[in-house]
Amino acid sequence: MITDVATTPATTYDAQALPGIHTRLARRGLLPAEHLVDGGYTSLVHLEQAAQKHQVRVTGPLPGNPTRQHRKNEGFGRDDFHIDFDRQQVTCPNGQVSKGWHGPYPTSSPTAAPLIVARFTKSRCRPCPVRTRCTATSDSARTVGFPPRELRDLQLRVRAEQQTPDWQARYAIRSGVEGTVSEFAHGHGMRHCRYRGQSKAHLQHILTAIAVNIERLSALTATSEAPPPRPPTAFQDFLDQHGIPRRKS
Numbered sequence: 001m002i003t004d005v006a007t008t009p010a011t012t013y014d015a016q017a018l019p020g021i022h023t024r025l026a027r028r029g030l031l032p033a034e035h036l037v038d039g040g041y042t043s044l045v046h047l048e049q050a051a052q053k054h055q056v057r058v059t060g061p062l063p064g065n066p067t068r069q070h071r072k073n074e075g076f077g078r079d080d081f082h083i084d085f086d087r088q089q090v091t092c093p094n095g096q097v098s099k100g101w102h103g104p105y106p107t108s109s110p111t112a113a114p115l116i117v118a119r120f121t122k123s124r125c126r127p128c129p130v131r132t133r134c135t136a137t138s139d140s141a142r143t144v145g146f147p148p149r150e151l152r153d154l155q156l157r158v159r160a161e162q163q164t165p166d167w168q169a170r171y172a173i174r175s176g177v178e179g180t181v182s183e184f185a186h187g188h189g190m191r192h193c194r195y196r197g198q199s200k201a202h203l204q205h206i207l208t209a210i211a212v213n214i215e216r217l218s219a220l221t222a223t224s225e226a227p228p229p230r231p232p233t234a235f236q237d238f239l240d241q242h243g244i245p246r247r248k249s
Helices: 014-027 044-054 068-072 149-161 165-187 198-219 234-241
Strands: 034-036 057-059 082-084 089-091 100-105 115-119 143-146
Touching: 014 044, 034 165, 044 057, 044 149, 057 165, 165 198
Parallel strands: 034 057
Antiparallel strands: 082 089, 100 115, 115 143
16 A cells, blocks of 8 residues: 655655655654665665664665776775774775775765775885776875765675575565556556646645555455454443343444
């Protein structure tokens, strides 16, 4: 069943809508223990916020490491570096230690986690025998960016969980959500607004969701077993105890 409908401008990131969805569900007492979402909603910041503020476990594919080395599977990616938050140092795969620790800095994306940047010196990067596996620049040194400790720990834990059969089995349930999206788009024309203005478009979305819920309820088959009888009231118990006949309803 569809329990919440959110209408946003087309330029709004998916992850930006997640806090509002949880707030509305909490107001109505409909918060799930686990919320299955697609990759557009798995911002580290909002995963942490949902767990702390609403005790909701957001489950979805977390974006991978964006570094060039990781994407091409060549050289040393960010995960190959050892990060020591207590000493504010990063050690590279060749054993060199960073000399700069800056941030955390806010990022340009409203849903991205703040970034800490660790820098290595040119004097240590230039003579490194495996430099070509670490950076493609000929003059500057390697820098490594990563989120603060709490978000970094969350990132590593979620990425590890995504590789387990248990996580994949739980997430497979979300195929029903994709079916609902397809039903709205192809069966009810939800990709075309019938009215101008966000408020009117939102009303269209709500009415369409109500119609889909009614369709699904009407498609349910009646159970073969009769529902259990309603327990008698105190007055009916009194009539039965004294042998006074009463109408059966």
